[in-house]
Amino acid sequence: MEQVSSKKKTVDQALVYIKDECRLMYGGFGGIGSPPTLIEGIFEKGVKNLHLIGNDAAFPEVGVGRLISNGRVKSMITSHIGSNPNSGKLMSEGKLDVSFYPQGTLAEKIRCGGVGLGGILVDIGMDTIVDDGKQRVEVNGKTYMLEPALTGDVAIVYAERADEYGNLIYDKTARNFNPLVAMAADITIAEVKEIVPRGALNPEMIATPGVFVDYLVESKGVNWTWAWQEN
Amino acid sequence: MEQVSSKKKTVDQALVYIKDECRLMYGGFGGIGSPPTLIEGIFEKGVKNLHLIGNDAAFPEVGVGRLISNGRVKSMITSHIGSNPNSGKLMSEGKLDVSFYPQGTLAEKIRCGGVGLGGILVDIGMDTIVDDGKQRVEVNGKTYMLEPALTGDVAIVYAERADEYGNLIYDKTARNFNPLVAMAADITIAEVKEIVPRGALNPEMIATPGVFVDYLVESKGVNWTWAWQEN
């Protein structure tokens, strides 16, 4: 792949890859570390019937919550939707199909897709609802559930800094699922606070090597209000 | 676990945990990133019948190579022994039992043990020698080999800097298998160039959280000659 020129794109250029029915992976935990400018762009573009893969449904107007609240999402593979009541409502109305996984299992399934493995064996949730219909595998006398790898069409991530090769550094707890989804989709778009030249990042600090990143978009910052800011 | 006091130990104190027949995991790639002071200590202490788990056999007098060359190793789970002719000799004489895995598979098997998973599904080496007798699992119409997790009794790692909680930062290509084995054993001993107080490391740079590390030992530096230094 030609990776010499800068991967920097405008939001519109990057959004070309996100279409109706897209299997869209996203970083973020309760909206922390979700890419606000790309999500705003997806919303404005009118993309619909999205299949989201990521940790949670955030809050009604925070992170991917806004896409869910506005009926743009057809299905979710996730661990938690409790902080966005619209998700539960749409789910009970049959308008949103939700598949739940224990959070650690979801993270590993996505990583698996990102590093080219077929799946993992895990015992979290054995003999509970999440065990229904799962393939079981025995290893050294212990039984595990088989969890296949997850991949997506496009991953959107938020990073604090990128160089022009696409190397990414995250900020504090905004890292969460970002490095995982960044590896697991066919196309990875990183929204970044600051894009610097090659060589300007400490190579020891890079969490996502640039080879995983296809396009870089400059962030306009968060356009929502956090729950803790509301009083 | 009581983790308030410093984890700093003398080499002798740390070596108490490494006994004959120990399943010993180690970091390092051709000796780069292997802990020289701990290996010297194991050698001097006379530990024998070790079961090594790590990437390679290094060179005859470099890294774990010295332990192998001196007949202290009973078995190895590894990916490569070609740079240490003593390993091949001992193996063909029936004095060293070697199990080979593709390097990426070995790394993932160790990580698996480190993060409490049962195994992975991988297709590297399908229909070759390494496929012999492996359990096969089908996922979404594709066949994989099942590779169980690997764990050890003790892991020895080399890090550039640690704080007193045991948080570790590695240096360049000396990172390699170190963060993986650091997670995968019952006891992890880190040999470190520099031990600093809590709070002195950038928390974004920490590759191994201190919770995985039991003991810290100060490094006396490499006591071998690298191949490239020999002319």
Place this chain on the structure above:
Amino acid sequence: MGMARELRQRIARRAAQEITRGMVVNLGIGIPTLVADFIPADWRVMFHAEHGVLGTGPSPLKGEEDEHLCNAGGLPVTVVPGASYFDSTMAFGIIRKGLLDVTILGALEVSEKGDLANWIVPGKLVPGMGGAMDLAQGAKRVIVLMSHVNKKGKSKIVKTCTLPLTARNCVDLIITEMAVIEVTVDGLVLQEVMEPYSVDEVVRCTEAPLIISGKLKG
């Protein structure tokens, strides 16, 4: 939970007594979050959060919040010296490897065998399990903080859970506004009774049979 602030604080204060110096602890949302307030900073307890931090500290001053540094409930926190950041696979690797000394969680039901139900009320509340299954199954010790009875006055400590489980045989200790109950192989042992309740009142409000600890009889 709609419990009075005073009662919530009391439960949290009691739970804090289960923590010792240097432990690695994960606090769930709700009453468990309050536990941190009762643990001295010089104990160097390392608080773990699922989204990738080990070593969170007190809330920041108003105006000094960092939107990228929050606890698992989404509220701003700080970090202590020795903290580290990592991605979610590492956060859950720490949990599954068994390196959490204690996790403190809320619950909808706990059975006499220590089964935990805390994530779903089918047909009503389906928030998803988040990290609850990983925590309940992975932590060395699971402490549940909850109201003793539900809004309808029914015991939440039951013979058998009626709600879908989070994990089996995982709970070690239950702390409510009425009592401290230990889960043992012999069954539930009533270890402490909170003011102003009596042993009889606790037994009456508890569906599961309780073994009365010797120290309460004497």
Place this chain on the structure above:
Amino acid sequence: MGMARELRQRIARRAAQEITRGMVVNLGIGIPTLVADFIPADWRVMFHAEHGVLGTGPSPLKGEEDEHLCNAGGLPVTVVPGASYFDSTMAFGIIRKGLLDVTILGALEVSEKGDLANWIVPGKLVPGMGGAMDLAQGAKRVIVLMSHVNKKGKSKIVKTCTLPLTARNCVDLIITEMAVIEVTVDGLVLQEVMEPYSVDEVVRCTEAPLIISGKLKG
């Protein structure tokens, strides 16, 4: 391989023509390592090494070596702007995910179907596969650099490999001191003949049948 320096250089120089600007490339030990010398720095080719670096650069000056910064063969290197360090799982994640544009490897045998044998001679040489299986199976394009015949004068380009395989159907291009041969669905296509050899000589030294490319006939 015991091949003259001049020949090794020639093979490496030819292999470098297969690399284009910005590619992600992993070079094996031996002749493949030499390929880097023939690729201009301003092409910004990113060299990948299995032990955790993407973006290695030229050898350092004598006396400026860093014992923690070596290539997979253990020889000191430098890094270029845009390089990153990571652990071995990430290094192999990049390989298995199919993000290596090209890997250039040595070989003991290559079959007409592109099967590769390059890690073991049972009973004689058992060094282990290292990263060879991951690279051969994972890279988008596999180029083999080797001597055309072995020490006994026997063709290393064979109908069927006699040695245990590294991976099946993985080789795309073979470059030797005699020829450049492409592996296609129709079989091996002789694309170029090196000075001073003739097409006939190459065919005679090759066990597997060769299709002669049109451009060599004309």
